[in-house]
Amino acid sequence: MPDFIFSSARPSLSKWRDYTLAQAASFVAKNGTVIVCAVSQPYLPFLNNWLISISRQKHQDKVLVIAEDYATLYKVNERWPGHAVLVPPAPDAQTAHKFGSQVKPLKHSHALPAPGKKGRTYICSCMIFLRPTTGAKLVMKKWIEELQVQPWSKAKKSNDQPAFNWALNKTAGGVDLYLLPQAAFPTGGLYFKNLTWVQETKGMHVIIHNNYITGFEKKIKRFRDVGLWLVDDHALESPLGRV
Structure with missing residues (x-):
């Protein structure tokens, strides 16, 4: 790993442009585990909110932020050196996308549900747990294809x-995969x-996804409103402090 990245000389933030994904993954991996999230600059407060919870569970050192813009890359590494990387090219300014995912009952099957009207399932890709297997x-x-x-x-x-979802459907027969339990990842x-379901x-509950709403x-x-902000x-419990 380049010496400048973690030297005490506080190099220019632009040096993080040369920080590679392999270097970043090697730096944050603990016991063969990396917690990856992708974040754009407008969502930094939400990253910070999430990091507080992660820190309370003592897993913050495993977090790798895939920065979706250079502002995020520089801000995170300024506050928390080595924990953000950008895989170029940086995309254009992010636009909120609407995509509905299927909601399952409390004790739903872990098998993929039947495809919808467009010929594919509607599984949310926002929370994924992977092991480095051939199937994964x-x-x-x-x-990617x-x-x-x-x-x-x-x-x-x-x-x-x-x-x-197309990738899931096209590989379902040869890959060992399961839906995360709805009770833990609502x-x-x-x-x-x-509210009845919440009680x-x-x-x-492990991770609560603040989706199905824009803005x-x-x-x-x-x-x-529910005490989760x-x-x-x-803020000082987050590795980033106040952003």
Whole structure:
């Protein structure tokens, strides 16, 4: 790894442009585990909110932020050196995408559900646990191929989730995969709208996805309403501090 990255001389932030994914993964990996998230500059407060929870579980050192723009790359590495990397080219300014994912009952099957009207499933790709197996690598390879078939453009605002579902459907017969349990990883469409379900599954929630709503202010308000917007009072628990 280049000496400048972790020297005490505080090199120019632009030096992080030369920081590679392999270097970053090697730096943050602990016991063969890396926790990866992709973040663009407008969502830094949400990254910080999440990092507080991760820090409380003592897993923050395993986090690698895939920066979607140079502002995020520089800000994270300024506050938390080595924990952000950008895989060029940096995409254009991010646009919020709408994509509905299927909500399952409390004790749903771990098998893939039947395809929808477009011939594919509607599984959310926002929380994935992978082991470095041949099957997992096959799914990732197929996902990349599907993304390349329908790249994002201003005219056609495609996103990664349909491509992910096509990849799942096309590899399902040869890959060992399961849906994460809904009780532990609820969607925003379930957690924030079904108080009865929340009470029935109390103590089982691991990660709550603040989706099925658009707009930063609306997402923040919804977190605040249920006591999950931690950055107001606990920002110093995050490796980034106040951003």
